Amino acid sequence: MSPGNATPDTGQPEAPWHRVHPVSPLVRGWIAVVAVAFIYGQNTLSSVFGRNEPNPGGDVVSGTPLLVSLSIGAGVLVLILLGFFMSWRFTKYQITERHVNVNSGIIFRQQRQARIDRVQSIDIAQPLVARIFGLAELRFDVADSGSAAVNLAFVKLSEAHQLRNDILARAAGLKSPGTPGQQVAELAQEIATNDQAQDPTPPVHGHGAPQPLAASERVVAAVPTGRLIGSILLRPATMLMVLGIIGLGIAMSTIEGFAPFYLLPAFLGLGGALWKNLNTGYNFKAATSADGLRVSYGLLDTRHQTVPPGRVQAIKVSAPFFWRRLGWYKVAVNVAGIGGAGSEAEERSALLPVGTYEDVLAVLSVVLPTPGVEAPREFFAAAMNGSGTEAGFVVSPRRIRPLSPLAFKRQGYALTDTALVARNGALHRTVAIVPHARTQGLTLRQGPLARRFGVVDLALATIAGPVVPLVHQLDIAVGRELFLEQADRAAAARKQTDSNHWLGDA
Template identity: 50%
Template sequence: MTGSEPLPPPPPEAPTDQWKRVHIISPLVRGWIALAALIFFGGRDWFEGFLIGDSRGFRGDGPGNLTLAIAVVLGVVLLIAAGFFLSWYYTRYQVTEEHVRVNSGVIFRQHRQARLDRVQAIDVVQPFLARVFGLAELKFDVADAGESAVRLAFLKLDEAQRLRATILARAAGVAVDPEHPQDIPEAPEREVLSLTPARVLGAAALSGNTVAVLLGLVGVVLFAVVLDTGALLAGFVPILIGVIGGYWNVLNTGFNFRAAISPDGIRIRYGLLDTRTQTVPPGRVQAVGVVQSPLWRLKGWYKVTVNVAGYGASASGEAQARATLLPVGTLDEVLRVIALVLPDPGTDTPVDVFSAGLAGKGPDAGFRTTPRRARLIAPLAWRRNGVAVTRTALLARSGAWWRQLAVVPHERTQSLALHQGPLARRFGVADLVFHTTPGPVSPRVRQVAEEDAWRLFSEQAERAAEARRRSGPEQWMRPVTVEGPAGDPGTASEAPVMLPPPSYQEGSAHERF
C-alpha cells in the first residue's frame, strides 16, 4: 500500500455491538412509587374537598388558587416527564465479544462494564408492573462484586431473553456465525423438578419462623403471668412483623419454582408477584449448603443454598432468594440438585455418603466425627459433627437441631484456617474453616480430633491445588487441547456441556449419581 492510497474503511460493527437504549417507559416502571406518592399528596386536598362538598376542589378562596394549584401540578408533571425522558435518553448499553457495558446518568454520569468471561450468573427479573407492560430486567453478576455489577432495566421480555442467550453463549466461548452474530437461539433445557403450592404452604407453616413465633409467644406469656401485666405483649408485635416477612420470603421464593438444566447452566424460575429466571453457569457455584429445621424433619424436607461469586453476603430477602437452589425438597430431590452442581460426586457410593451427610450421625459412610473425649463440649452434636472427603469434594456436617451439610468442591477452596480455643485445646479438638466467596454457606468442620484437623488442613490444600490445575476453562464451551498419553498433545476437543445424560434425570436417586 502506497502513501497516496486511501485507508480502507473500518469493518462494519456487528449489530449486537451497537449502542442501544432500553425501553422508553423504563423510567416510569422504575420510578412509579415516587410518582404515586406525588399524586397521593398532591391530590389529597382535592379529594378531601370533594368528600366535604367543596365545589372548588381545593381549600382556599377564589378561583386563583385553583388555577395556581393546577399550574403547579402540571409543572411538576412536566418536570417528572422531562426527567424520565432524559434518564431514558442517556441510558445506553452495548454487548461486545468480551464485555457488556452500560452508560447512565444525566448530571452524574456512570459507566459500568462487565467481562463476559467473568459473568457468574445472569437473571431475568419481572417486577409486577414490568409484567403488566411485558418488560423485564437483566442482572449480571461478576466475580468479587457485592451486588449486581450491571443492570439493564427495562427491555422487552423477548429481547431480554435473546440478549441473555447471546451473553451466555459468548461467555461460554461458543463459536458464533460472523454473518449473523445476533441469531443465537436460547439453549435447550430439561426440567429437573418443580414444587407444588401445597408443598410451599406446608414449608412456610413448618419453617423456622413458626418456631420463632411459638418460642416468642411462650416467653411473652410467661413474663406477663409472672409480672402480672400485659404490657409485654406489645413487645411481641415487632417479632410478629419480622416473622410475617419471613413467611412472605418463603412463599415468594417457592411459588412457581422450577429447576432445569441446559448447556448454559442451571436455570431456576420462581416468583409470586415478581417473577425471576436465574441462570447460573457451570462451575460458578463455590459451595453448597443443605439445611433442615426441626419441624421440617417431620416431613423429611430440606433447603439447598449456594455461594456464587457476585451474589454477595447480603441478608436481604432478594439476596437469600437468589442464593436458594431448592426452597424445600425431599432427600431424593436434594440429591438430584446436588448432582447438577457436582456431576461427579467422586465416590462409588454417593447416595450412602450424601445421605449420611444429610440425615446420619456417627461414623457412617466414612464420616470422621468429634471424638468421644470431647462430648462434654458438644453433648448433643458430637455424634452429628463429621467430615468426609471424596475425590471431588469435601462434606462437612453439623447441627443437632438444625441439621446442616456443607459441600465444597476441591477446586473452589480458596483458603483454609485452623481454629482452636482454650476449651477445644483442653479436649484435643479443633475446627477447620473454609474460606469461599461470601454467601449463606459457611463451610466449617467442627470439633474434629486435633491430629485429624492438621491432616485435613495439609491434604485439602494439596487437593485444592491439584483440582484447580485440572479444572476446565472459564469459557466452558471453548475447544481445549487435551494432553494424550505420555504427554503428547492431543487434538482440540470441546469441554463437556452442562446438559447431563438421561441417567441424571430418570429413575431413583441412586441412578442420578
C-alpha cells in the first residue's frame, strides 16, 4: 500500500503504514532465547566436564563433541532470530481518520481494525523488558469487545504517547490537524477549575506529520505506598487467607511427622496475591485532562490508561468494613471494551484502588462532571456513610427488618438530574452510580420472601464489569413507579447525548 494512493471513500491520500520497533519481537519472545541459551549452555558444560568420566564398567564415556553442541545451539538461535526478523518485517500499523489498522503474521496473515470513534479507552503498557529498551505497548479497547481490539507492540514510549494524543483527538471529533491541540488545551483549562493548567507544547512526531498537542493534565489523586500496603492487609480476602493458613497449620500440627515446610504452597499463594496487589497499585496516580481520566500505576510492569469522558457506563464506590474507620474508599467503573471477567479486567476497571473521601470526590468530578445536585459534597457523603432519607434518598420499608436487620435503614436510591444512585450494604458499604443516558435496561425482581414482605429489587442493566447496579427491597408501589419513570429518563437522556465525539462534531 503506497502512501500516495487515495482512499476510495474520501479521495484523500491514504495514510502511510509504519512498522513497530525492530526490538519488538525480542521483547515478546525473550523467554525463548533464554530457554535455548540455558538448555544448550547446560549441555555444553556437561560435554566439557563429563567428556572423560569413566562408566561403571571402566570404559571412558565420550560426551557430545563441543563443536557439535555449539553448532546446534547456534543454529537454533539463528532460526529464532530469523523468526523475530520475519515477525517484525510483516508487522505494520496505520492510523487513518476513522480506523486503527494493524497487520501481522508470517504464514497466517491477520489484519485487525478498530474504529476510532468507538475507542473506549487507551492503555500504554510497559512490561519490565520493554522498559529496559524504552518501549511501550499501545492497547485500544472498543465498544462491544471483551478484550483489546488492537494491540500495537512495541513502539518508543514517546511515540506511544504521541499516537495516543492523536487517536484521542480524532476520536473526539477534531478534524483539523492544526487546531486539536489548542482546543484540547482550552478544555483542559476548563476542567482544572481550581488549578492553573500548564500550556501544552507541541510534540515532535517521528513520522514528520503535524500531531495534536498533548492535553495538559492535573493530578487529582495519588496513593501513598503506606496506605496501599495497609489497604491490602486490611482486605477481607487477605484476612481470610491468613486465618485459613493459621487454621490449616493448627490442624496439621496434630498429624505425626508434620513440618512447617508443608505449608509452603499456602504461603506462596498468599505471597503471590499480596505481590500482585502491590505491583498493580504501586505509584498509582489519577490525573484529569481534556481527553479523559488518566491513571498510571505499576512497580515492575507499568501501565498508563486513558478513559475518555462519556465512556464510563457505571461507577461504584465501596468501603470495606476494616477500611471505614480509616476513611478509605475504592472507586471502580464499567467501561465498554474492558470486559468484566478476570483479574486483569478488574485491575483496569479500578480508577482509585484506595483513597480518601477527597480523592473520591476528585475522581468523581472527572468521570461524573455533572452530578446533578446543588451540594454534591454533602450528597455523596450521605450516599457513602449516611442512612435514612437524608439527601433525598428513598429507603426500604421498615417491615423488611427481619430480612435485612442491619442494612434496612441504609439501602435505597436517590435521583439526581443526571444519574440514579443506589446505596447498599451496612458492613461492606457500596454506592452504585448509573448516568441516566447509560441505563440500558431495567428489571424488577421478586423472590418468595420478597413477595411475602411486599418488596421488589430493581436491577439496572449495564455492560459487564465490577459494577452491578441494584436497588434492594423497595416497596412494590415505589419500585414500579421508579421502573416506569427511569425508563423515560433514560430514553430522554440518550437522545441528548453523543459519547462518540465529545470535543466537536464528526
